[in-house]
Amino acid sequence: MKKKKKRSTVSNKYWLLCLSLICVLLMALSFFSEKASGPFRVIANVTVIPMQKGITQIGTWLGDVSDNFQTLKEIQKENDKLQARIDELTVENNNLQEDKYELERLQELYKLDQNYAEYEKVGAHVIAKDSGNWFSTFVIDKGSLHGIKEDMNVMAGSGLVGIVTKVGPTWATVRAVIDDASNVSGMVLTTSDKCIVRGDLSLISSGRIRFEQMENNDNSVEVGDQIVTSYISDKYLQGILIGYISEISVDSNNLTRSGYITPVVDFKNLQEVLVITKTKAEATTEPPAKEKQEPVVSEPKEDVNVNADEAADTEANADIDTNADPDPGTNTDAGAQETE
Amino acid sequence: MKKLKRKRIISTALFVLVCYMLQCTLFPRLTLGSVKPNLMIIVTAAFGFMRGTKEGMLIGFFSGLLMDIQFGNIIGLYALIYLLVGYVNGLFEQMYYDEDIKLPLILTAASEFVYGLTVYILMFLLRSEFNFLHYLSHIIIPELIYTIVVTLGLYPLILFVNQRLKAEEKRSANKFV
Numbered sequence: 001m002k003k004k005k006k007r008s009t010v011s012n013k014y015w016l017l018c019l020s021l022i023c024v025l026l027m028a029l030s031f032f033s034e035k036a037s038g039p040f041r042v043i044a045n046v047t048v049i050p051m052q053k054g055i056t057q058i059g060t061w062l063g064d065v066s067d068n069f070q071t072l073k074e075i076q077k078e079n080d081k082l083q084a085r086i087d088e089l090t091v092e093n094n095n096l097q098e099d100k101y102e103l104e105r106l107q108e109l110y111k112l113d114q115n116y117a118e119y120e121k122v123g124a125h126v127i128a129k130d131s132g133n134w135f136s137t138f139v140i141d142k143g144s145l146h147g148i149k150e151d152m153n154v155m156a157g158s159g160l161v162g163i164v165t166k167v168g169p170t171w172a173t174v175r176a177v178i179d180d181a182s183n184v185s186g187m188v189l190t191t192s193d194k195c196i197v198r199g200d201l202s203l204i205s206s207g208r209i210r211f212e213q214m215e216n217n218d219n220s221v222e223v224g225d226q227i228v229t230s231y232i233s234d235k236y237l238q239g240i241l242i243g244y245i246s247e248i249s250v251d252s253n254n255l256t257r258s259g260y261i262t263p264v265v266d267f268k269n270l271q272e273v274l275v276i277t278k279t280k281a282e283a284t285t286e287p288p289a290k291e292k293q294e295p296v297v298s299e300p301k302e303d304v305n306v307n308a309d310e311a312a313d314t315e316a317n318a319d320i321d322t323n324a325d326p327d328p329g330t331n332t333d334a335g336a337q338e339t340e
Numbered sequence: 341m342k343k344l345k346r347k348r349i350i351s352t353a354l355f356v357l358v359c360y361m362l363q364c365t366l367f368p369r370l371t372l373g374s375v376k377p378n379l380m381i382i383v384t385a386a387f388g389f390m391r392g393t394k395e396g397m398l399i400g401f402f403s404g405l406l407m408d409i410q411f412g413n414i415i416g417l418y419a420l421i422y423l424l425v426g427y428v429n430g431l432f433e434q435m436y437y438d439e440d441i442k443l444p445l446i447l448t449a450a451s452e453f454v455y456g457l458t459v460y461i462l463m464f465l466l467r468s469e470f471n472f473l474h475y476l477s478h479i480i481i482p483e484l485i486y487t488i489v490v491t492l493g494l495y496p497l498i499l500f501v502n503q504r505l506k507a508e509e510k511r512s513a514n515k516f517v
Contacts (some may be wrong), residue, residue, distance in 0.1 A: 019423050022416075026419070029415075030416065037415045201464075201475070202478065205478070300459065
């Protein structure tokens with residue numbers, strides 16, 4: 001009896017050793033090559049994904065049912081408000097249309113025809129969220145079979161949600177911009193000042209994101225300004241709205257500014273997202289636009305590096321920035337919206 | 341006998357899967373202070389001290405692997421953490437008896453704390469996030485408390501499943517004799 005017991009503990013230790021070794025091996029494999037995790041993703045596809053989809057569907061259905069009990073009055077009130085808003089927006093839209101035509105004409109003149117507003121998108125449902133409290137990742141119900149690829153940008157409404165980090169056959173994992181490991185290169189829409197938007201776990205509960213390393217130059221950047229993805233980012237498409245500045249201050253080194261952004265996306269109640277089916281790499285290597293576009297893009301890039309080192313000649317920089325600006329079609333839009 | 345073993349494996353696997361499902365679909369909506377409990381650590385620890393090192397290890401390994409596939413950065417890290425949690429809890433099998441609630445609570449709490457600490461060290465400290473006290477007071481401790489509260493509800497369920505399986509195995513063993 002005793003012998004048997006002893007043998008079983010010994011074999012258990014072998015088990016422990018074996019499984020630990022497997023884990024370490026898997027870690028090493030997945031660290032060095034992306035392909036290692038391929039089979040596992042297929043396993044997830046047949047086990048957990050269908051159930052996650054089902055549970056989420058039930059959840060949404062229940063949510064819809066409870067929504068239907070909302071009082072009619074509330075909706076009517078909202079309707080009135082929205083009607084007024086529509087009138088307002090129609091006027092504004094007309095103005096913007098005018099501006100747009102003008103912009104198109106000018107862009108044609110500049111041969112800088114890039115319309116950032118018209119990325120093709122695919123809708124997807126959020127079916128599961130990260131199992132722990134440390135990271136803000138979630139799973140959507142579209143995968144490589146639907147044309148999703150790694151590094152595709154994910155939006156909800158008009159704002160940036162995050163980026164696809166893993167793709168299975170019918171699912172994909174998205175890392176939100178509020179995730180602690182997330183770094184997005186952003187810029188202020190009005191002045192094109194670059195900054196780094198960094199997710200921070202300690203800020204998640206307060207619903208803000210931190211931005212830092214914005215150059216402390218003469219451009220006035222104020223609370224309420226829009227921060228969008230910048231043109232120097234190699235993963236995020238340009239001009240996607242991240243959020244509005246809610247706090248800004250000059251760092252103690254007097255060279256940079258930092259502060260907080262209130263994101264436009266409500267990350268707590270994320271149900272549907274839009275995946276842009278074009279990665280930045282694809283967008284920038286498009287053959288016809290390439291030759292004309294590259295010198296314009298690369299020039300300010302170098303400029304940024306210089307500025308990071310010695311942020312002294314701010315005036316020259318501001319000049320170049322405004323020169324390099326004509327690209328985002330949203331620029332004039334936003335200006336008009338703010339004044340409205 | 342073989343059939344019984346298969347039944348045991350299937351029911352355990354189902355239980356783990358259901359808990360995992362709840363963990364990533366239902367509980368994100370039940371967060372308190374943007375913290376949700378950790379069901380998987382409860383399951384791993386409970387099966388560990390109820391059924392011994394081997395099963396605790398296997399359950400920890402597979403539930404960790406699920407997390408790795410869907411949410412982890414590299415496959416195998418969560419699997420290793422949960423595997424060790426399952427094994428260490430399995431070492432307490434001899435001290436454990438069904439009616440006792442103190443030992444399970446203490447073990448689950450300790451596992452949860454060690455888990456939080458490990459995740460912090462491996463995934464945050466190494467990225468030079470040194471504000472340990474903040475993470476301790478905003479993530480690790482709240483998660484610990486929430487998990488203990490959930491353990492009070494989930495543990496009897498695991499116990500029930502385990503006792504049912506045990507009773508069935510005993511009955512069929514008697515039949516054979």
